[in-house]
Amino acid sequence: MQFEIFLVSASYVSNRKFAALKENLIATNKAPCTVVRLEHQGDNMFDALDFALANGAKRIVLRPIGIPFSQSLRNWVPNAAADWLTRQPVGSIDLAMAADLDEDTELLKLISNRPYRADPIMPKIDGMSGKGWDEPPTFQHHLLVCTGPRCHMRGSFGLLEPLKAAIAKAGISSKCLIASTGCLFPCNNGPVVVHYPKGDWYQLNSSQHVDEFVCDVLVNNQPSPLRLPFQPHREEQVVDGAALGEARREPSNVI
Ligand code: FES
Incomplete structure (x- = not known):
């Protein structure tokens, strides 16, 4: 069985938004899959790899999402996954990492030509500033x-x-x-x-x-x-x- 792990690199995305993305990807992907963040908190890639193995996966594909995907993560993730591989029984699993989405020109064409909703932005004095953003709170x-x-x-x-x-x-x-x-x-x-x-x-x-x-x-x-x-x-x-x-x-x- 092939299991896919979507990798999300987006520190400032809220837990709620991430949970919705995860739910949608799992519901629509044809292969069994999960979604993890590479930063911040929640299950990490090692948790997902362990989960896939425990559930009978024979091949696991890491699928970076996000356009563009961080180049340094692109270089580092396979090494981290290879490190995990050394702790598994020899020959028990095939592991691979999918190409970055921005290599897919058809996908880029699809994105750039999709119909989209655009919400109007009106002038707003001090729109850059926010309540409570003048000084740090008192702290020790x-x-x-x-x-x-x-x-x-x-x-x-x-x-x-x-x-x-x-x-x-x-x-x-x-x-x-x-x-x-x-x-x-x-x-x-x-x-x-x-x-x-x-x-x-x-x-x-x-x-x-x-x-x-x-x-x-x-x-x-x-x-x-x-x-x-x-x-x-x-x-x-x-x-x-x-x-x-x-x-x-x-x-x-x-x-
Ligand atoms: S010191 Fe935390 S990721 Fe580098």
């Missing part, structure tokens, strides 16, 4: 939570929601400003969270880690064994131009 802890593709794939328990829930349970939501981010660089140590103003990095691999982090670091201001040995390198940036240049260099895998 600023948390950058990586929801990039590699952290998402390593943290199948879903880091963001358990962290918000643990913070709420500890009664410190009003002290925490939580920002979900794209890739923060040290993907091999993911899923990562950065805690400011201290500038400390943490690897939170499970819901238990999340609870420990909230209790030790945020509530009790204690050192935690979950802290990663990264430092901000502020002084080198000031005195050493080369170090500053290095800090600005973008890794090839940043999404």
Whole structure:
């Protein structure tokens, strides 16, 4: 049986919109399939691969959707899937990745010539601005939570929601400003969270880690064994131009 996994890369799509897309794709695709996000939260590609295998798939095709699909994800996803393959019984499954949709000129022709609805846009003074967008809320802890593709794939328990829930349970939501981010660089140590103003990095691999982090670091201001040995390198940036240049260099895998 062939099983297909649609891969969606769109961090800012709401859970509701994603759920509707997933439902439509599953209802209309001829092969058994599922849909996962490559970033953010929810089931990840490894969950879907495990699911397909457990349900008797002999061949799995990864199908990127989105036009255009990220080139760096296009390069990285097959490697991540190949990594998963090494943990399966030899010869148990065929795995492949479909071509990007923008290689399909017929599809592009179809899209560009489809009838469409257009909603009118009227002049609106200050349309760029929004209520409550003038300054950050008061907070004591600023948390950058990586929801990039590699952290998402390593943290199948879903880091963001358990962290918000643990913070709420500890009664410190009003002290925490939580920002979900794209890739923060040290993907091999993911899923990562950065805690400011201290500038400390943490690897939170499970819901238990999340609870420990909230209790030790945020509530009790204690050192935690979950802290990663990264430092901000502020002084080198000031005195050493080369170090500053290095800090600005973008890794090839940043999404
Ligand atoms: S994806 Fe999280 S650090 Fe790269």
